[in-house]
Amino acid sequence: MEHFGGGGNWGMIPNIQSHSNPSTPSNQDHLFLQQQQFNQQQQYQQQFIQSPQQSQPRFQQQPQQQQQQPQQSQSLASHFHLLHLVENLAEVAENGTRDQQTDALIAELSTQFEKCQQLLNSIGGTIKAKSTTVGEQKRRLEESENLLAQRRDLISNYRSSVEELINSQI
Numbered sequence: 001m002e003h004f005g006g007g008g009n010w011g012m013i014p015n016i017q018s019h020s021n022p023s024t025p026s027n028q029d030h031l032f033l034q035q036q037q038f039n040q041q042q043q044y045q046q047q048f049i050q051s052p053q054q055s056q057p058r059f060q061q062q063p064q065q066q067q068q069q070p071q072q073s074q075s076l077a078s079h080f081h082l083l084h085l086v087e088n089l090a091e092v093a094e095n096g097t098r099d100q101q102t103d104a105l106i107a108e109l110s111t112q113f114e115k116c117q118q119l120l121n122s123i124g125g126t127i128k129a130k131s132t133t134v135g136e137q138k139r140r141l142e143e144s145e146n147l148l149a150q151r152r153d154l155i156s157n158y159r160s161s162v163e164e165l166i167n168s169q170i
Contacts, residue, residue, distance in 0.1 A: 081112075
């Protein structure tokens with residue numbers, strides 16, 4: 001690749017290697033999620049051991065805990081564990097009894113699905129934003145290439161004009 005002295009601004013093209021990827025989870029994210037998943041499993045185990053009246057407030061408190069978590073952990077798809085909720089709901093459906101515990105399971109599953117939907121919407125928005133950014137960078141690159149081609153043409157014309165002047169004076 002040729003290097004040109006002055007004129008062009010190459011700073012508009014980001015160096016991918018110098019930026020960290022925010023969607024790649026770090027070790028801290030994994031440790032945080034493991035601890036959180038462990039805590040959730042303990043809560044669910046305690047919930048099914050306790051009476052339905054005691055388990056209901058746990059579901060009301062959990063969304064508040066979710067809101068207080070850092071944004072990084074909510075952006076990870078592994079945060080959502082729906083299988084055990086669906087299995088527990090299937091067991092309740094097979095038994096044919098509906099009580100407060102069943103309602104709490106349905107509410108928790110609905111909450112988790114809403115969070116999954118928010119995550120999908122967020123990912124969709126991020127993809128659109130990145131494609132816009134890539135499109136903008138392509139447009140700027142084409143613009144720079146056009147300006148560079150114009151500069152080359154002007155230099156070529158200037159050179160041939162100077163050569164004509166020199167040849168005419170000789």
